[in-house]
Amino acid sequence: RVDMFTKDLLQKMKDAGCIAVWFGVEAGSQNVIDAMGKGFTASKTKKAFKMAQDVGLMTIASVVFGFPGETRETAWATIKFIEEINPDDVGYYIATPYPGTPMADYVKKMGWLRVTDFDKYDTATPIFELPTLSMQEVREIREKAFHRFYIRPTYVLRMFAKGGTYGFSATKTALAHLLRAVKSKF
Template identity: 65%
Template sequence: TFYDDAFTVDQKRVEKICDEIIRRGLDIEWDCETRVDMVTRPLLEKMRRAGCIAIWFGVESGCQMMIDKMKKKFTIEQTRKAFKMAHDAGLLTVASVILGFPGETEETAWETINFIKSLNPADVGFYIATPYPGTPLYDMVKEKGWLKTEDFDKYDTATPVFETPYLSMEKLKEIRFKAYQQFYLRPNYIIKMFMRGGVYGVSAVKTSLAYLLRSLHIRLS
Protein backbone atom coordinates (compact mmCIF):
# COMPACT_ATOMS: atom_id res chain seq x y z
CA THR A 1 0.00 0.00 0.00
CA PHE A 2 1.12 3.53 -0.76
CA TYR A 3 0.04 5.22 2.47
CA ASP A 4 -1.00 8.66 1.31
CA ASP A 5 -4.54 9.97 1.71
CA ALA A 6 -4.30 11.77 -1.64
CA PHE A 7 -1.86 9.62 -3.61
CA THR A 8 -2.80 11.08 -6.99
CA VAL A 9 -2.72 14.76 -6.01
CA ASP A 10 0.47 15.01 -8.11
CA GLN A 11 -0.45 12.94 -11.14
CA LYS A 12 2.92 13.37 -12.85
CA ARG A 13 4.63 11.89 -9.79
CA VAL A 14 2.25 8.91 -9.86
CA GLU A 15 2.96 8.39 -13.57
CA LYS A 16 6.71 8.38 -12.87
CA ILE A 17 6.27 5.83 -10.06
CA CYS A 18 4.16 3.61 -12.31
CA ASP A 19 6.56 3.97 -15.24
CA GLU A 20 9.47 2.92 -13.04
CA ILE A 21 7.59 -0.11 -11.67
CA ILE A 22 6.75 -1.16 -15.23
CA ARG A 23 10.30 -0.47 -16.52
CA ARG A 24 11.85 -2.61 -13.79
CA GLY A 25 9.31 -5.38 -14.33
CA LEU A 26 8.43 -5.43 -10.64
CA ASP A 27 5.81 -8.08 -9.91
CA ILE A 28 4.02 -6.32 -7.07
CA GLU A 29 0.44 -5.58 -6.09
CA TRP A 30 -0.51 -2.42 -4.26
CA ASP A 31 -3.40 -0.15 -3.43
CA CYS A 32 -3.76 3.51 -2.51
CA GLU A 33 -6.11 6.23 -1.31
CA THR A 34 -7.19 9.37 -3.12
CA ARG A 35 -9.99 11.83 -3.87
CA VAL A 36 -12.60 11.27 -6.55
CA ASP A 37 -11.63 14.51 -8.29
CA MET A 38 -7.95 13.57 -8.62
CA VAL A 39 -8.03 10.73 -11.15
CA THR A 40 -8.27 10.32 -14.91
CA ARG A 41 -8.96 7.24 -17.01
CA PRO A 42 -5.40 7.11 -18.50
CA LEU A 43 -3.85 7.46 -15.04
CA LEU A 44 -5.98 4.67 -13.58
CA GLU A 45 -5.13 2.40 -16.51
CA LYS A 46 -1.41 3.02 -16.01
CA MET A 47 -1.74 2.37 -12.28
CA ARG A 48 -3.40 -0.95 -13.06
CA ARG A 49 -0.58 -1.92 -15.43
CA ALA A 50 1.89 -1.08 -12.66
CA GLY A 51 0.26 -3.53 -10.26
CA CYS A 52 -2.38 -1.43 -8.50
CA ILE A 53 -5.30 -3.68 -7.61
CA ALA A 54 -7.54 -1.35 -5.61
CA ILE A 55 -8.15 2.29 -4.91
CA TRP A 56 -9.76 3.76 -1.79
CA PHE A 57 -11.87 6.80 -2.64
CA GLY A 58 -12.96 9.42 -0.13
CA VAL A 59 -16.63 9.45 -1.07
CA GLU A 60 -17.51 11.16 2.23
CA SER A 61 -21.26 11.32 1.51
CA GLY A 62 -23.88 10.50 -1.08
CA CYS A 63 -25.71 13.74 -0.34
CA GLN A 64 -24.40 16.85 -2.10
CA MET A 65 -25.58 19.06 0.75
CA MET A 66 -23.41 17.13 3.21
CA ILE A 67 -20.39 17.18 0.88
CA ASP A 68 -20.76 20.95 0.69
CA LYS A 69 -21.04 21.23 4.47
CA MET A 70 -17.78 19.27 4.77
CA LYS A 71 -16.23 21.72 2.24
CA LYS A 72 -14.91 18.85 0.13
CA LYS A 73 -15.34 20.74 -3.16
CA PHE A 74 -16.42 17.88 -5.41
CA THR A 75 -19.73 16.61 -6.72
CA ILE A 76 -21.76 13.42 -6.61
CA GLU A 77 -21.33 13.15 -10.37
CA GLN A 78 -17.54 13.25 -9.99
CA THR A 79 -17.81 10.39 -7.53
CA ARG A 80 -19.88 8.30 -9.94
CA LYS A 81 -17.44 9.04 -12.76
CA ALA A 82 -14.37 8.13 -10.68
CA PHE A 83 -15.82 4.77 -9.68
CA LYS A 84 -16.82 3.95 -13.25
CA MET A 85 -13.38 4.85 -14.58
CA ALA A 86 -11.70 2.74 -11.91
CA HIS A 87 -13.92 -0.26 -12.61
CA ASP A 88 -13.40 0.11 -16.36
CA ALA A 89 -9.64 0.12 -15.73
CA GLY A 90 -9.92 -3.19 -13.88
CA LEU A 91 -9.46 -1.80 -10.38
CA LEU A 92 -11.31 -2.74 -7.24
CA THR A 93 -12.76 0.21 -5.37
CA VAL A 94 -13.31 0.93 -1.70
CA ALA A 95 -15.61 3.72 -0.53
CA SER A 96 -14.69 5.75 2.55
CA VAL A 97 -17.73 7.46 4.08
CA ILE A 98 -18.36 9.90 6.91
CA LEU A 99 -21.65 9.62 8.80
CA GLY A 100 -22.95 12.06 11.40
CA PHE A 101 -21.27 15.29 10.31
CA PRO A 102 -23.23 18.32 11.61
CA GLY A 103 -26.31 18.73 9.44
CA GLU A 104 -26.68 14.98 8.91
CA THR A 105 -30.19 13.59 9.35
CA GLU A 106 -31.51 10.07 9.20
CA GLU A 107 -32.68 10.82 5.65
CA THR A 108 -29.30 12.10 4.40
CA ALA A 109 -27.51 9.17 6.04
CA TRP A 110 -29.71 6.68 4.20
CA GLU A 111 -29.30 8.65 0.99
CA THR A 112 -25.56 8.09 1.39
CA ILE A 113 -25.90 4.39 2.21
CA ASN A 114 -28.05 3.76 -0.87
CA PHE A 115 -25.67 5.79 -3.01
CA ILE A 116 -22.73 3.67 -1.86
CA LYS A 117 -24.50 0.47 -2.85
CA SER A 118 -25.17 1.93 -6.30
CA LEU A 119 -21.42 2.53 -6.77
CA ASN A 120 -20.78 -1.20 -6.33
CA PRO A 121 -17.47 -0.95 -4.43
CA ALA A 122 -15.57 -4.04 -3.31
CA ASP A 123 -15.58 -2.77 0.25
CA VAL A 124 -16.67 0.19 2.34
CA GLY A 125 -15.76 2.05 5.50
CA PHE A 126 -18.55 3.88 7.31
CA TYR A 127 -16.78 6.23 9.71
CA ILE A 128 -18.39 8.39 12.38
CA ALA A 129 -17.54 12.09 12.15
CA THR A 130 -15.04 12.60 14.97
CA PRO A 131 -14.13 16.08 16.30
CA TYR A 132 -10.44 15.86 17.11
CA PRO A 133 -9.17 18.74 19.28
CA GLY A 134 -7.65 21.52 17.21
CA THR A 135 -10.00 21.02 14.27
CA PRO A 136 -12.84 23.33 13.17
CA LEU A 137 -15.28 20.46 13.79
CA TYR A 138 -14.19 20.21 17.42
CA ASP A 139 -14.55 23.97 17.90
CA MET A 140 -18.03 23.89 16.34
CA VAL A 141 -19.49 21.07 18.41
CA LYS A 142 -17.85 22.38 21.58
CA GLU A 143 -19.25 25.88 21.05
CA LYS A 144 -22.75 24.58 20.34
CA GLY A 145 -22.75 22.32 23.39
CA TRP A 146 -23.08 19.15 21.31
CA LEU A 147 -19.92 17.43 22.59
CA LYS A 148 -20.87 14.61 24.98
CA THR A 149 -17.48 13.26 26.03
CA GLU A 150 -13.80 14.13 26.05
CA ASP A 151 -12.76 10.55 26.77
CA PHE A 152 -10.36 10.32 23.84
CA ASP A 153 -10.37 6.52 23.94
CA LYS A 154 -13.78 6.90 22.28
CA TYR A 155 -12.46 9.12 19.49
CA ASP A 156 -12.03 6.11 17.22
CA THR A 157 -14.29 7.04 14.24
CA ALA A 158 -16.57 4.15 15.23
CA THR A 159 -18.15 5.72 18.32
CA PRO A 160 -20.30 8.89 18.27
CA VAL A 161 -18.98 11.50 20.71
CA PHE A 162 -21.27 14.39 19.86
CA GLU A 163 -24.98 14.75 19.21
CA THR A 164 -26.83 17.29 17.10
CA PRO A 165 -30.50 18.32 17.21
CA TYR A 166 -30.94 16.44 13.91
CA LEU A 167 -29.49 13.04 14.80
CA SER A 168 -28.99 11.34 18.17
CA MET A 169 -25.90 9.33 19.01
CA GLU A 170 -27.96 6.17 19.48
CA LYS A 171 -29.68 6.58 16.13
CA LEU A 172 -26.33 7.20 14.43
CA LYS A 173 -24.89 3.99 15.92
CA GLU A 174 -27.97 2.10 14.74
CA ILE A 175 -27.72 3.53 11.23
CA ARG A 176 -24.02 2.66 10.99
CA PHE A 177 -24.64 -0.96 11.98
CA LYS A 178 -27.53 -1.28 9.54
CA ALA A 179 -25.41 0.29 6.80
CA TYR A 180 -22.75 -2.39 7.18
CA GLN A 181 -25.40 -5.06 7.54
CA GLN A 182 -27.14 -4.07 4.31
CA PHE A 183 -23.87 -3.73 2.42
CA TYR A 184 -22.28 -7.03 3.44
CA LEU A 185 -25.36 -9.25 3.50
CA ARG A 186 -26.31 -8.85 -0.16
CA PRO A 187 -26.24 -12.36 -1.70
CA ASN A 188 -24.91 -11.12 -5.06
CA TYR A 189 -22.12 -9.24 -3.30
CA ILE A 190 -21.06 -12.28 -1.26
CA ILE A 191 -21.02 -14.51 -4.35
CA LYS A 192 -19.08 -11.93 -6.38
CA MET A 193 -16.40 -11.46 -3.72
CA PHE A 194 -16.15 -15.21 -3.06
CA MET A 195 -15.53 -15.81 -6.77
CA ARG A 196 -12.97 -13.00 -6.90
CA GLY A 197 -10.85 -14.39 -4.08
CA GLY A 198 -7.57 -12.71 -3.19
CA VAL A 199 -7.06 -10.44 -0.20
CA TYR A 200 -10.12 -8.29 -0.84
CA GLY A 201 -12.39 -11.21 -1.72
CA VAL A 202 -11.47 -13.26 1.35
CA SER A 203 -11.75 -10.25 3.64
CA ALA A 204 -15.18 -9.34 2.26
CA VAL A 205 -16.56 -12.86 2.68
CA LYS A 206 -15.23 -13.10 6.24
CA THR A 207 -16.79 -9.75 7.11
CA SER A 208 -20.09 -10.77 5.52
CA LEU A 209 -20.15 -13.96 7.61
CA ALA A 210 -19.35 -11.98 10.75
CA TYR A 211 -22.30 -9.64 10.13
CA LEU A 212 -24.55 -12.60 9.36
CA LEU A 213 -23.67 -14.23 12.69
CA ARG A 214 -24.07 -10.97 14.57
CA SER A 215 -27.45 -10.34 12.95
CA LEU A 216 -28.63 -13.85 13.86
CA HIS A 217 -27.45 -13.36 17.44
CA ILE A 218 -29.39 -10.09 17.72
CA ARG A 219 -32.51 -11.68 16.25
CA LEU A 220 -32.37 -14.69 18.58
CA SER A 221 -31.47 -12.81 21.75
Protein backbone atom coordinates in the same frame (compact mmCIF):
# COMPACT_ATOMS: atom_id res chain seq x y z
CA ARG B 1 -9.79 12.86 -4.16
CA VAL B 2 -12.48 11.58 -6.47
CA ASP B 3 -12.23 14.69 -8.65
CA MET B 4 -8.52 14.15 -9.38
CA PHE B 5 -8.72 10.87 -11.30
CA THR B 6 -8.71 10.29 -15.04
CA LYS B 7 -9.16 6.98 -16.80
CA ASP B 8 -5.61 7.29 -18.14
CA LEU B 9 -4.18 7.78 -14.63
CA LEU B 10 -6.17 4.83 -13.28
CA GLN B 11 -4.95 2.64 -16.16
CA LYS B 12 -1.34 3.66 -15.45
CA MET B 13 -1.86 2.80 -11.79
CA LYS B 14 -3.23 -0.63 -12.76
CA ASP B 15 -0.34 -1.21 -15.20
CA ALA B 16 2.13 -0.32 -12.43
CA GLY B 17 0.67 -3.01 -10.16
CA CYS B 18 -1.97 -1.13 -8.19
CA ILE B 19 -4.88 -3.43 -7.35
CA ALA B 20 -7.25 -1.16 -5.43
CA VAL B 21 -8.15 2.48 -4.89
CA TRP B 22 -9.60 3.78 -1.63
CA PHE B 23 -11.87 6.76 -2.36
CA GLY B 24 -13.03 9.32 0.18
CA VAL B 25 -16.69 9.24 -0.81
CA GLU B 26 -17.63 10.88 2.52
CA ALA B 27 -21.40 11.00 1.80
CA GLY B 28 -23.96 10.36 -0.91
CA SER B 29 -25.90 13.53 -0.15
CA GLN B 30 -24.57 16.62 -1.89
CA ASN B 31 -25.78 18.77 1.03
CA VAL B 32 -23.57 16.82 3.45
CA ILE B 33 -20.59 16.83 1.04
CA ASP B 34 -20.96 20.61 0.77
CA ALA B 35 -21.26 20.98 4.57
CA MET B 36 -17.97 19.07 4.87
CA GLY B 37 -16.38 21.58 2.50
CA LYS B 38 -15.02 18.84 0.26
CA GLY B 39 -15.35 20.71 -3.03
CA PHE B 40 -16.47 17.76 -5.16
CA THR B 41 -19.80 16.38 -6.28
CA ALA B 42 -21.50 13.02 -5.85
CA SER B 43 -21.57 12.75 -9.65
CA LYS B 44 -17.75 13.05 -9.71
CA THR B 45 -17.61 10.23 -7.18
CA LYS B 46 -19.84 8.08 -9.38
CA LYS B 47 -17.63 8.82 -12.41
CA ALA B 48 -14.40 8.00 -10.54
CA PHE B 49 -15.79 4.66 -9.37
CA LYS B 50 -16.95 3.73 -12.86
CA MET B 51 -13.56 4.58 -14.37
CA ALA B 52 -11.68 2.57 -11.74
CA GLN B 53 -14.01 -0.40 -12.14
CA ASP B 54 -13.74 -0.19 -15.96
CA VAL B 55 -9.94 -0.54 -15.82
CA GLY B 56 -10.23 -3.47 -13.41
CA LEU B 57 -9.20 -1.87 -10.13
CA MET B 58 -10.91 -2.85 -6.91
CA THR B 59 -12.72 0.06 -5.32
CA ILE B 60 -13.11 0.88 -1.65
CA ALA B 61 -15.40 3.64 -0.36
CA SER B 62 -14.79 5.61 2.82
CA VAL B 63 -17.95 7.14 4.30
CA VAL B 64 -18.57 9.37 7.34
CA PHE B 65 -21.89 9.41 9.20
CA GLY B 66 -22.96 12.00 11.76
CA PHE B 67 -21.32 15.09 10.31
CA PRO B 68 -23.07 18.34 11.31
CA GLY B 69 -26.07 18.70 9.00
CA GLU B 70 -26.67 14.94 8.72
CA THR B 71 -30.26 13.70 9.01
CA ARG B 72 -31.82 10.24 8.76
CA GLU B 73 -32.72 11.10 5.17
CA THR B 74 -29.19 12.12 4.16
CA ALA B 75 -27.72 9.07 5.89
CA TRP B 76 -30.07 6.75 3.98
CA ALA B 77 -29.28 8.62 0.75
CA THR B 78 -25.61 7.81 1.42
CA ILE B 79 -26.36 4.13 2.05
CA LYS B 80 -28.29 3.93 -1.24
CA PHE B 81 -25.53 5.83 -3.05
CA ILE B 82 -22.95 3.29 -1.89
CA GLU B 83 -25.13 0.48 -3.23
CA GLU B 84 -25.37 2.37 -6.54
CA ILE B 85 -21.60 2.84 -7.00
CA ASN B 86 -21.11 -0.78 -5.88
CA PRO B 87 -17.60 -0.71 -4.39
CA ASP B 88 -15.69 -3.88 -3.58
CA ASP B 89 -15.47 -2.78 0.03
CA VAL B 90 -16.58 0.05 2.27
CA GLY B 91 -15.47 1.69 5.48
CA TYR B 92 -18.23 3.39 7.45
CA TYR B 93 -16.96 5.85 10.04
CA ILE B 94 -18.49 8.30 12.50
CA ALA B 95 -17.58 11.98 12.38
CA THR B 96 -15.03 12.59 15.12
CA PRO B 97 -14.19 16.15 16.25
CA TYR B 98 -10.49 15.82 17.01
CA PRO B 99 -9.16 18.60 19.26
CA GLY B 100 -7.74 21.53 17.34
CA THR B 101 -9.90 20.99 14.25
CA PRO B 102 -12.59 23.35 12.97
CA MET B 103 -15.18 20.61 13.57
CA ALA B 104 -14.16 20.32 17.23
CA ASP B 105 -14.44 24.07 17.65
CA TYR B 106 -17.87 24.08 15.99
CA VAL B 107 -19.20 21.12 17.99
CA LYS B 108 -18.07 22.77 21.26
CA LYS B 109 -19.51 26.14 20.26
CA MET B 110 -22.88 24.50 19.49
CA GLY B 111 -22.85 22.64 22.84
CA TRP B 112 -23.08 19.22 21.17
CA LEU B 113 -19.95 17.60 22.63
CA ARG B 114 -20.88 14.66 24.89
CA VAL B 115 -17.66 12.62 25.14
CA THR B 116 -14.38 14.08 26.35
CA ASP B 117 -12.49 10.82 26.96
CA PHE B 118 -9.98 10.94 24.10
CA ASP B 119 -9.65 7.12 24.18
CA LYS B 120 -13.15 7.01 22.67
CA TYR B 121 -12.17 9.16 19.67
CA ASP B 122 -11.88 6.15 17.36
CA THR B 123 -14.16 7.06 14.39
CA ALA B 124 -16.50 4.23 15.43
CA THR B 125 -17.96 5.87 18.55
CA PRO B 126 -20.28 8.90 18.43
CA ILE B 127 -18.68 11.79 20.33
CA PHE B 128 -21.32 14.48 19.90
CA GLU B 129 -25.09 14.77 19.68
CA LEU B 130 -26.63 16.43 16.64
CA PRO B 131 -29.99 18.18 16.94
CA THR B 132 -31.10 16.06 13.96
CA LEU B 133 -29.68 12.67 15.05
CA SER B 134 -28.96 11.20 18.46
CA MET B 135 -25.67 9.45 19.14
CA GLN B 136 -27.58 6.16 19.32
CA GLU B 137 -29.19 6.81 15.93
CA VAL B 138 -25.78 7.49 14.35
CA ARG B 139 -24.46 4.25 15.87
CA GLU B 140 -27.49 2.31 14.55
CA ILE B 141 -27.28 3.86 11.07
CA ARG B 142 -23.62 2.83 10.82
CA GLU B 143 -24.40 -0.73 11.91
CA LYS B 144 -27.34 -1.01 9.49
CA ALA B 145 -25.19 0.38 6.68
CA PHE B 146 -22.55 -2.30 7.27
CA HIS B 147 -25.18 -5.04 7.38
CA ARG B 148 -26.99 -3.76 4.32
CA PHE B 149 -23.74 -3.59 2.33
CA TYR B 150 -22.20 -6.91 3.33
CA ILE B 151 -25.33 -9.06 3.59
CA ARG B 152 -26.23 -8.89 -0.10
CA PRO B 153 -26.15 -12.22 -1.92
CA THR B 154 -24.73 -10.49 -5.01
CA TYR B 155 -21.88 -9.04 -2.93
CA VAL B 156 -21.01 -12.34 -1.28
CA LEU B 157 -21.04 -14.17 -4.63
CA ARG B 158 -18.98 -11.46 -6.34
CA MET B 159 -16.31 -11.48 -3.62
CA PHE B 160 -16.24 -15.28 -3.46
CA ALA B 161 -15.79 -15.37 -7.26
CA LYS B 162 -12.85 -12.94 -7.05
CA GLY B 163 -11.05 -15.53 -4.99
CA GLY B 164 -7.63 -14.93 -3.57
CA THR B 165 -6.88 -13.40 -0.21
CA TYR B 166 -9.10 -10.37 -0.68
CA GLY B 167 -12.09 -12.34 -1.97
CA PHE B 168 -11.80 -14.76 0.94
CA SER B 169 -11.42 -11.95 3.46
CA ALA B 170 -14.43 -10.02 2.08
CA THR B 171 -16.57 -13.17 2.10
CA LYS B 172 -15.53 -13.80 5.71
CA THR B 173 -16.44 -10.21 6.64
CA ALA B 174 -19.85 -10.60 5.01
CA LEU B 175 -20.51 -13.78 6.97
CA ALA B 176 -19.46 -12.08 10.22
CA HIS B 177 -21.96 -9.29 9.56
CA LEU B 178 -24.65 -11.83 8.78
CA LEU B 179 -24.02 -13.59 12.10
CA ARG B 180 -24.02 -10.28 13.99
CA ALA B 181 -27.31 -9.29 12.34
CA VAL B 182 -28.89 -12.64 13.22
CA LYS B 183 -27.67 -12.41 16.84
CA SER B 184 -29.07 -8.89 17.22
CA LYS B 185 -32.52 -10.18 16.25
CA PHE B 186 -32.59 -12.57 19.22
